[in-house]
Amino acid sequence: MGDPPRAGLSVAEQRRRLSLSGVRGHVAKGRHFTNQALQDWGWDGTETSEDVLLLVSELLTNASLHAGGCIELVLTAGEVLRIEVFDGTTTPPRPNPSPQRGIPGGHGLYIVGRISDRWGTRIHEHGKAVWAEVEASRLVSGRPTGR
Template sequence: MSVGLPAAGQRRRLALSGVRGSVAKGRDFTRQALRDWGWDGTETTEDTLLLVSELLTNASLHADGCHELVLTAGQVLRIEVYDGTTTLPRRDPAPRRGVPGGHGLHIVERLSDRWGTDVHADGKAVWAEIEIARLVSGRPTGR
């Protein structure tokens, strides 16, 4: 497979309502999509998997669970995690070093090019975007 953009607007969805181990399943799903699209084996791939983990974990801990993970490839890779609450995520203004909790949205902000929230009738989607150029030209992880 050649490295580059997959078919414009290609989208993959993973239903996660009531699924045990949703974070691990979401990471595996994302890893396979990145591999299929020729975007695996770089530092940005690892950043992407961490983003997915953080978004899914936040939905599990703070939003009554994940309903769905959606990956959309276009000019950016868009990662969306849908949950069932309209409560917006709140970034901890001063997470403490070495203490668990409060770091998730800081990690999302640092690793993504953009992130945000879209509220809809049944809840919300918290999303993060990564520029395709980062996935295509990222440094190899040495695997």
């Protein structure tokens, strides 16, 4: 019979927030939170949804390692899925100009740039948000992961 067609969003835009200030295991919590949102929005079980989880992991890890920690993870769904990670510094992230293959570290923003459709930073009064976007069409039509 096959799988039923994947549904899009029933609401034009939805937003979810997860406070991460002082939370231990924030990367795992952020991935779980994101996975639940993707399931609720009918955007789970595809290669692109796995890419979204990797984006969340990379952004949260970068905030933890280079910006003094994560304050909040915000997911906004509409025509794009926007992932925002808020931290308490205004220093913009700088991609490593020459990450070395096979050596850990320095690849996070390169990965973010490769798998997102767009990414950037936004300064606000208490720090910054590093964001990445994935077109919703990729989440709806992505190849199944085979789970």
